[in-house]
Amino acid sequence: MNEKLPVSFNREIILELYQRLMNAYGPQNWWPADSDFEVMVGAVLTQNTAWKNVERAIANLKHENKLRIEEIIKLPDTALAELIRPSGYFNVKTRRLKNLCHWVQSVGGIDKLYEMGTIEFRDSLLAVNGVGPETADDILLYAFNRPVFVIDTYTRRLLSSLGLVNGDETYESLQNKFEACLDSDYQVFNEYHALIVRHAKQKCNRTGECDHCLVERPFN
DNA sequence: ACCCAGGGTCATA
DNA sequence: TATGACCATGGG
Numbered sequence: 001m002n003e004k005l006p007v008s009f010n011r012e013i014i015l016e017l018y019q020r021l022m023n024a025y026g027p028q029n030w031w032p033a034d035s036d037f038e039v040m041v042g043a044v045l046t047q048n049t050a051w052k053n054v055e056r057a058i059a060n061l062k063h064e065n066k067l068r069i070e071e072i073i074k075l076p077d078t079a080l081a082e083l084i085r086p087s088g089y090f091n092v093k094t095r096r097l098k099n100l101c102h103w104v105q106s107v108g109g110i111d112k113l114y115e116m117g118t119i120e121f122r123d124s125l126l127a128v129n130g131v132g133p134e135t136a137d138d139i140l141l142y143a144f145n146r147p148v149f150v151i152d153t154y155t156r157r158l159l160s161s162l163g164l165v166n167g168d169e170t171y172e173s174l175q176n177k178f179e180a181c182l183d184s185d186y187q188v189f190n191e192y193h194a195l196i197v198r199h200a201k202q203k204c205n206r207t208g209e210c211d212h213c214l215v216e217r218p219f220n
Numbered sequence: 221a222c223c224c225a226g227g228g229t230c231a232t233a
Numbered sequence: 234t235a236t237g238a239c240c241a242t243g244g245g
Contacts (some may be wrong), residue, residue, distance in 0.1 A: 031226095047227040053242060054226085088242040092228085132228045152226060197226055 007219045008163045013199075014181040017220065018160070020187070021195035024211040028194035031142035037110060038067060040141035043135045044096050045087040069110070071099045096130025103128045118146045133171045139177035141193070147186040149178040150193040154200040161216055 017096075023181060033039045040056065045054045060083040061067045066075060080097065081090040081219060104110055105125070114122065118140065125136040127170035133151070140146040151174045159165040165174070 043226090046225090047239090048225065050225040050243070051225085052225090052244080086242060088225090089227095089240045090242080092240050095229090096225080096228085103245090130228070134227065154226070194227090200226085 007163060009181070011161075011181040013164065013219055015179065017215075018195070020146065020215045021199055022191070024215050025195055025198045027191060028198050030190055030194035031138070034144075035067075036143040037069065040100060040104075040139050041067065041072075042099060043138035043142075044093055044100060044130065045084060046138075047089070047093070049088050055086045057084040060084065060086070069104055072097055073105070077128050080214060092130070096128075099128050099162055113144060118148065121146065133175075136174075141186060145186045147179075147184040147189055149175050149182070149189050151175050151178075152193070152197070155193070156195050157198065158216070160195055162219070170219055180183050198210050 009207070030041050031042065031192060033042060036194040041061070042054055042058060045057050058067070062071075064083060066080075068073060070204075072080065077091075077094050077098075083095070084090050084093055088094060104113070107113065107116070109122065121144070122136055122140060124134065125131050125139060131139075137148045137150045140148045145204070153170050155167065155174065156167065156169075160167050160173070166199055168178075178192075182192075199215055202210075202212045204210055207213065208217075
């Protein structure tokens with residue numbers, strides 16, 4: 001008896017992982033943006049794209065005073081595409097940004113979003129062409145402080161590396177697991193995901209004692 | 221020269 | 234429902 005049980009996805013493990021990440025990297029202060037709308041734009045622009053490239057695109061929009069809903073809608077597709085060019089997929093993202101802006105207008109403007117229930121908010125976002133689960137949750141969590149846990153490829157990679165998942169789990173399945181393990185606190189959700197991204201960027205020196213290794217060491 | 225980056229949609233079987 | 238193709242820039 002007293003044999004070691006296989007590590008499973010439970011509250012204790014998820015809390016310890018959070019502590020490891022926090023100890024290694026400290027608070028990340030996400031999402032870097034000057035406005036809620038900027039978070040929404042950034043969430044679309046960063047799809048499968050390095051954040052550094054998104055920063056350039058957003059800087060272009062700011063410099064031309066186009067980081068506003070009406071301005072983006074007004075802008076011809078070719079002009080908008082040119083401004084966001086550095087973030088890649090610029091034709092696709094031009095369409096997606098406009099879809100998102102039209103959607104905001106259709107619900108009566110940004111102010112109406114603060115009054116919307118989180119479930120309805122999420123479903124409504126997902127109905128916008130170009131907004132998938134991660135983009136929707138980025139917006140819900142980082143622009144509107146809603147307690148939804150963001151899942152991304154880094155999250156899957158980390159969990160897989162720790163042997164906590166098989167890799168065949170759906171987005172919502174993983175999200176549900178996290179949300180079931182944690183108190184529904186948007187500040188923790190915010191920090192947790194930011195820390196996972198921070199960890200993904202951490203280089204491993206293979207000594208077993210770097211921050212990367214300390215975070216990913218086996219659980220007892 | 222190749223691979224990846226804070227995804228998502230669409231056509232096809 | 235489940236793959237595969239496609240979108241495109243910039244840095245390692």
